[in-house]
Amino acid sequence: MEWVVTTGRTIEEATERALDQLGVAADEADIEVVEDAKNGLFGRVRSEAKVRARVRPTEVRAKRDSRRRDRRPNSSNGQRDRGPRKPAANRDSAPRKRQNGNGQRDKQNAGGVDVSNDVPRESIDPARVGEAAIEFLTGLSAAFGVAATVDLQRDDTELELSVNGEDLGLLVGPGGRTLTAVQDLARVAAQRRLGDHDTHLRVDIAGYRERRKASLEAFAKKIANQVRESGKALAIEPMASPDRKVIHDVLANEDGVSTASQGEDPNRRVIVSPA
Numbered sequence: 541m542e543w544v545v546t547t548g549r550t551i552e553e554a555t556e557r558a559l560d561q562l563g564v565a566a567d568e569a570d571i572e573v574v575e576d577a578k579n580g581l582f583g584r585v586r587s588e589a590k591v592r593a594r595v596r597p598t599e600v601r602a603k604r605d606s607r608r609r610d611r612r613p614n615s616s617n618g619q620r621d622r623g624p625r626k627p628a629a630n631r632d633s634a635p636r637k638r639q640n641g642n643g644q645r646d647k648q649n650a651g652g653v654d655v656s657n658d659v660p661r662e663s664i665d666p667a668r669v670g671e672a673a674i675e676f677l678t679g680l681s682a683a684f685g686v687a688a689t690v691d692l693q694r695d696d697t698e699l700e701l702s703v704n705g706e707d708l709g710l711l712v713g714p715g716g717r718t719l720t721a722v723q724d725l726a727r728v729a730a731q732r733r734l735g736d737h738d739t740h741l742r743v744d745i746a747g748y749r750e751r752r753k754a755s756l757e758a759f760a761k762k763i764a765n766q767v768r769e770s771g772k773a774l775a776i777e778p779m780a781s782p783d784r785k786v787i788h789d790v791l792a793n794e795d796g797v798s799t800a801s802q803g804e805d806p807n808r809r810v811i812v813s814p815a
Contacts, residue, residue: 547588550577556801558593563785565805570596595740664736670699672730673741677703684710699741708746716752719745720780753786760790763812768796773813784810
């Protein structure tokens, strides 16, 4: 996944801008501090804080061993018959192996130093991820009792899936909240199931996101005009991170205004201030 670099008066402000630019929440991103802010004389900021961030690759959940162990009560005391015990190995002389979070073993030498801790991850073909997402969305639409077609547009690791048909409002939901849940489920069914760590998958239903984007762009420009005329900051109603990203992107090209996010999800909002 590509990294984005953002700056701010503090690390927190730079991080907020990075999250809004990526359109994800904090727990869905990897954040690295490049440089902390430096203050000059009289409390002035000499240089801003800088961070870089990316959408966190999805991780594959380790499979649980659901097999039941045979529990046979001992005829004398009701405890399990474990059989004769094996003599304990010499821990100081024998190399040890431990299991990591993925169920694989990290080999260690006699000194206890890991020698194979970094296991290369298998690269998954983005086309396979797209096909799995199409299959899931087609089945979901059928389960809702609506006839729909699913189209995929792919630009390297960027996957855009469009669900089109009639009577799809139930899959969009108020304010697009159901659509967001459908997108999350599609990511689980495609990316996580296949063990994909590289693609960025987005879902649109009945053109909702495009219409929403156009509406937000017009709204953002209207707010920018009000801020420039009044010289006072305005707070926009709380929005999801993809909608906040649209506001930031549009107003980044508007003169005389600046934007910043404030609050915690789901009440996080964009503040438009005079620049």
